[in-house]
Amino acid sequence: MMRRTGAVSAFLLSLSCAACAAYPGFGSHGFSQDSRYAPPADAAAFGDFLVARYAAMTDDPREAANRYAASIETAPESAGIAQRAVFSALLTGNYPQAVRLANKAHSAGNFGTLVRLTLGIEAFSEGKDSVSAAYLTEDGFGPFNRTVARGISAWRILGSVGPAAAETYLQDTLTGDPRLDSATLYMMGLIQLSAHSDEDALATFETLWDSGARLSIGLDAHARLLAANGDRARALSLLKTFQEEIGENSALENLRKDIQSGRDIQVTRLTPRQGAALAVYIPAAALITRTDDDVASVYFVLALALDPDLHEARTLWAQSLEKAGREIEAISVLADVPETSPYYSAARGQIAWALLRLGREDEAVQVARQALETSPDRGLRVQLAEIYRAESRYREADRLLTEIIRDDDLKGREDWRLLFSRGAARHALDDWAGAEADLKQALQIEPHSPLVLNYLGYAYVDQGIHLEEGLNLIRTALTYDPDSGFITDSLGWAYYRLGRYELATYFLEKAVELEPGDPTLNDHLGDAYWRSGRTLEAKYQWERSLKLEPAEQERARIEVKLLRGPDEPAVVRAESEQPLPHRP
Structure with a gap:
């Protein structure tokens, strides 16, 4: 930044x-x-x-x-x-x-809300119970800060009065809808664990899981409780579902390995201060998925003030900073995650990506490799492979992804994301047979992935093969992600390659509306305008594409088009245009 x-x-x-x-x-x-x-x-x-x-x-x-x-x-x-x-x-x-x-x-x-929240947390940290209670009274807080203050207050009551009073306090705030009550229910389950009310805690966590709530910290507590009570199969099933639905998580992966190996699993029972930190962290973790800026970082800082060892908060704090283009600060935050933390590998992977975005490619690779030497973590190996692919080092990406896929096969594990990445790398290496096989296998595992559907469909159409199948794959992808400018561009480009320029223009204009800052999408729209006889508009789009800093090879190609127009012929010339869909 x-x-x-x-x-x-x-x-x-x-x-x-x-x-x-x-x-x-x-x-x-x-x-x-x-x-x-x-x-x-x-x-x-x-x-x-x-x-x-x-x-x-x-x-x-x-x-x-x-x-x-x-x-x-x-x-x-x-x-x-x-x-x-x-x-x-x-x-x-x-x-x-x-x-x-x-x-x-x-x-x-x-007495502004953030002023009160900050002073309430500081008083809690200093053991000033009545002072903290006065600051954290819920009157005057908006919905988000009220949830945060309520969670902190529950842990304060646990420490000063006892678990029954803390649970009653939380019960009085429930709406009856687990989806709306998820943050409060997580606090209740963790407080029940802290008070050794394991049966009640398990019932609370099961309610949350059945509602569709997926939070790594909550699942960690849930799976540990199941495993400690002898239900290792259920714990492993939940961890597998989380990995399939949400993705990799270093801490949960380590827990899965411990359960599978038969190790004794300890239930984590939090102190009031640790619990209060999670009361801030959990709503902030939800907030970061709904914002495109660094607002959530404010709450991760407050959570870490309560519990400096809450390393998962550091990884999300850094993610929030990266959203705002503050990569250097993100790197500084991540550097404080120690090697002993289960989030160390994830943090090093984030540092590598931040360096990559800063244009420091060699450092990015070095950080990931050094971390692998101390912790041969699967997630970090995947991160390094993706860095190779982002740097166009496709052979190294292919080699490393093949190693990970082979290791997964030995453990009976299938990951469509790795097959997609290797397929994309092989496509870049002109190994279309290998790429197509990987992409088809990825689609078998995850048939509803708009990412794979769009990539395979676009590749077919762009090469002039399996045209109708490619078009149908892209259309299907768009039904799963209708607001994607890139998939909309794929559909428009498919129609362009089929010679259906009116339909192509329609969808390519829509794609540029959705993603106005992408040079490729603007370039494609220029081509469609040119083929439709709208030469002035075509040149405007190509000039706009050049201002958006395309890759050097693309820049040279666009500059040639400004002189003599596009050279990509249609694969099939449509005899008649299909009617345009209605546009509001």
């Missing part, structure tokens, strides 16, 4: 220049030489506030936090400034600063 400090400095300079131009009596350094033009008392706070807002809008939370902090000094009564100050401090991972700012705001009578 590009740091914005320079941009903030430029903004400050522009403010000072504007002031010099607007008011007489300023000397060479911009200071008033005439007392008649002295700034109002709150000018400094307002200036800091403006700069803080600019820094926040340009993704510089550290500068924003410092400027908001300065504005609180002179205008602490402003609820908006206090909330933003605490939020920005947490966004940078500076929990102590957030606590200082929250205390300062609170002393001036500011």
